[in-house]
Amino acid sequence: MGLRINDTVPDFSAETDEGTIRFHDWIGDSWAILFSHPKDFTPVCTTEFGAVAQLADEWEKRGTKVIGVSVDGVEDHKKWKGDIEMVAGATAGFPIIADTGLEVSKAFDMLPAEAYLPDGRTPADSATVRSVFIIGPDKQLKLSMTYPMTVGRNFAEVLRALDGLQMSVGNGVATPANWVPGEDVIIPPTVSNEDAKAKFGDFETVLPYLRKTKAPG
Numbered sequence: 001m002g003l004r005i006n007d008t009v010p011d012f013s014a015e016t017d018e019g020t021i022r023f024h025d026w027i028g029d030s031w032a033i034l035f036s037h038p039k040d041f042t043p044v045c046t047t048e049f050g051a052v053a054q055l056a057d058e059w060e061k062r063g064t065k066v067i068g069v070s071v072d073g074v075e076d077h078k079k080w081k082g083d084i085e086m087v088a089g090a091t092a093g094f095p096i097i098a099d100t101g102l103e104v105s106k107a108f109d110m111l112p113a114e115a116y117l118p119d120g121r122t123p124a125d126s127a128t129v130r131s132v133f134i135i136g137p138d139k140q141l142k143l144s145m146t147y148p149m150t151v152g153r154n155f156a157e158v159l160r161a162l163d164g165l166q167m168s169v170g171n172g173v174a175t176p177a178n179w180v181p182g183e184d185v186i187i188p189p190t191v192s193n194e195d196a197k198a199k200f201g202d203f204e205t206v207l208p209y210l211r212k213t214k215a216p217g
Helices: 021-029 043-054 056-061 074-088 102-107 155-171 193-200
Strands: 013-016 019-023 031-037 064-070 096-098 133-134 141-146 185-187 206-207 210-213
Touching: 019 021, 019 133, 019 155, 021 064, 021 102, 021 133, 031 043, 043 102, 043 185, 056 064, 064 074, 064 206, 074 096, 096 193, 133 155, 193 210
Parallel strands: 031 064, 064 096
Antiparallel strands: 013 019, 013 096, 031 133, 133 141, 185 210, 206 210
């Protein structure tokens, strides 16, 4: 069975280019984003790691740690970071897990249990290792996205989704389509009008089940 929203994510020990980690301990009390890649020194992935590096200040503002996963080894990761930083013009100050045995990829259901890396492999052999997992401080999966190899991930959207999650989890609200911080949020249908008035103050009733209010905070 695959990893589902609100499941506790797997805990594991792994080698990274910054040393050994225990995943749940590494997360600590922070939010975390784990983003995976099928191989080092590949063009799309290099631009994606660069995008993550450029957003370092934004992750920090949101109390969020980021960590990469690739099925190559630590020494390759260290060399690859030089390319990433050249492309991004920013320091890649986050660890990259060396998932050479595919333990993490399988634990997060990105590869089947019988998967292995053949000699002379190409990125196609681990193509489904192209996911993003947003994890809460409670170690539960809050959101996941999976992309094909040919489509670069939009980390501005990952950041927007993180903002939406932190808004909803922290305030008991939902966010509408295309929501960005500063815009109105949705009051869940489970909250009565009376309770909504007490909790949020004024709100707009668009439909009986669609009520909007200013974002808390």
